[in-house]
Amino acid sequence: MFINYLTVAWRNLLKHRLFTLLNLTGLSTGLACTLLICLWITDEWRMDRFHENGPRLYTVMESKPHAKGLLTTMESPAQLADVLKQEMPEVEASVVSTPRGWFPGFTVTAAGKHLKSEGLFAGKDFFDIFSYPLLMGDKKQVLADNNGIVISESMALRLFGTVNNITGRQLDWQVDVFKRPAVVAGVFKDVPGISSLQFDFILPFSAFKSLMRIGDNLEPGGPFVTWLLLKEGITVPAFNAKLTRFMQDRTGAKARTSFVAPYADNYLYGTYENWHQAGGRITYVKLFGLIGLFIVFIAAVNFMNLATARANIRMKEVGVRKTLGASRWALIKQFLGESLLLSVLSLLLAILMVWLLLGPFNLITGKRLQLEFSLPLAALFTGITLFTGLLAGSYPAFFLSAFKPVLVLKGKMVNSVSGLWARKGLVVFQFSLSVVLIVAVMVVEHQLAYIRDRNLGYQKDHVVYFNAEGKVPEHMDAFLAAVREIPGVVTASSMVGSVFGEASQPINWERQGRTENILFRPFQTGEGMLETLGIQLKEGTGFSGNYAADTSRIIFNEAAIAAMGLEQPVGKTILFGNARREIVGVVKDFNFQSLHSRVQPLFFIIEPRGGTVMLKISAGMEQDVLKRLEGFYRAYNPGYVLESHFLDEDYQALYTAEKRVGTLAGYAAALTIVISCLGVFGLAAFTAETRRREIGIRKVLGAKTAQLTLLLSKDLLRAVSLAIGIGLPLAWLMMHRWLDQFAYRSHFGWEILAMAGGATFAVTFLTVGVQTVRASLRNPVEALKAE
Structure with missing residues (x-):
């Protein structure tokens, strides 16, 4: 019986090629987009969570009075790490570091080779609390000597051609006005892409203190970063209260509050307002996760709509099978099996699409994502496929299997008022989301144009800079x-x-x-x-x-x-x-x-x-x-080789996250519109099939093509108009909240809403119009001869 179901399913897919192509296109595109989003979300979630001491690793934060409330930063005094380790028993280890990107760039020289690279000055326990494996050297000693330097595996290969037996080798480093010799004390494996802290080498922070003549006083504030490894069982809220009292007593800065935040959370939850965590990149992760779910759901809905649209084609098949003794459960299994077969084919096509699109997707997101087999990923893909197949096939399966054989064999179509409202409701949902995404894309682009053209108070154009070496x-x-x-x-x-x-x-x-x-x-x-x-x-x-x-x-x-x-x-x-x-x-x-x-x-x-x-x-x-x-x-x-940069390009780089979000939202909006239009196409086809005899009679009685087109499309256009009416206010509220994060923002007026609503209606009208005009042009004899 299973082979029979599979054979029938395959024949139906081949027989109705147009519907099969539409289903495959919608499902595979939706699945591919969702899988790409899943890869991106997984990579974002894994960021900084590979450290063995991760659950006990914290960053010291400070909130201080500001012009508007409290300003929260991770800046701390240079001496704080050592002081906390000595005087607070809750601290097992501590590390101080210069902020990433604080220096414009280092030049490292060895054996006549000059490499431009990125480095940090860090405390001696850096490799003890962070999981950056050393290929050579003792992690407790490599940063103990002021003259030492720990380099990455790739830097060792570029400088010396090998990673073996290079400890003790001489090199020079230079940054700004400082130029010093150093001795290779260790080699670490290249920093993985899931680390937000990227560097090519580490220098001892004690050497930095000596160069800058930093004293031992514990002044409030400071541009440095302090990381703490707390002991097992420490209660963080109690520690934060103790840390605040300690800092206020030692510095006299009573208006400042100190606390620790989990190191792994800094990447996703790095935005604070008045001391309280207020989002960060996690906002974009949630947003695109929701978009991914919506796209899968919309693709599944389109399958239901398209399957329902050709339900009358299979009514006689259902009637014959039920007359010959087929149970409703057997028919349900048949239709769900067809849906799952189509889902599996769509998944295979989606995987191929992901493989082809991963390179461009990495360029857009700035990631190094790879499509590699893993059990969690396979389980995720399988789950999405089963979910999509069962959801997409559920409505047609239960709808078609419920037909009464007598009515079916007489050619009478069974219409469901609740099903009709459900389909229209799904259309409203689809296009409301599409409108929101279109408005989002337009507002993001408008704000980026405002940023690009705003007078900043200085001239960044035609200004070039480079590091002195x-x-x-x-x-x-x-x-x-x-x-x-x-x-x-x-x-x-x-x-x-x-x-x-x-x-x-x-x-x-x-x-x-x-x-x-x-x-x-x-x-x-x-x-x-x-x-x-x-x-x-x-x-x-x-x-x-x-x-x-x-x-x-x-x-x-x-x-x-x-x-x-x-x-x-x-x-x-x-x-x-x-x-x-x-x-x-x-x-x-x-x-x-x-x-x-x-x-x-x-x-x-x-x-x-x-x-x-x-x-x-x-x-x-x-x-x-x-x-x-x-x-x-x-x-x-x-x-030395000159590496110059334009200042205006660096300014635009400040908004990389916004540009990437705008680009991804643009693709998501276009994809949502395309998939939604496939659903509207399916509903238009369904309407035309259920009313084909009515259309034939009206044409015989003299109805014009334009009148029939309006008759067939008005219900769908009303649903889309309702979606636009719902989507525009939602988009207005959401984008005003997004613009609120900018101190200087562009004007967001009614013209953007009008353009988004008009574009959505125009695309929908074109999609519905093609199908309804085609139906109204049919020969009425074909529709009436069955009577």
């Missing part, structure tokens, strides 16, 4: 003078770090008899940086160009002056570190961070040996200048 930092003045002579270079300067860096520096400021600790973004630059970036002075004269005099001067932005509560600041002096500096100017506010945040307080001080060279190029001469610059750099710095 070799002998450039030691002869920065002479190098910049030579660069300015290159035709097409308007001006050039240098700075420490990058424009979009996240580092902050606390400054104590006395106001009305009390001391306030304010975090500033430091800009340590050479002469001419204000002119290079086109930053405008609001008042004052700026730096004079005399390094000896300028080292005792400082420039603030408007936000800094407002935060300090200063009036007529030019000419006044402040205590900066252990010395006093004169305020010589105030620059207008400019967005040196993403538009998610309002302009923060910052200051400019002179640092003639910055590690980043920045130059302004005349418009239209970029390629010519870069070609000349590369030749000059090779001659000036033999053995």
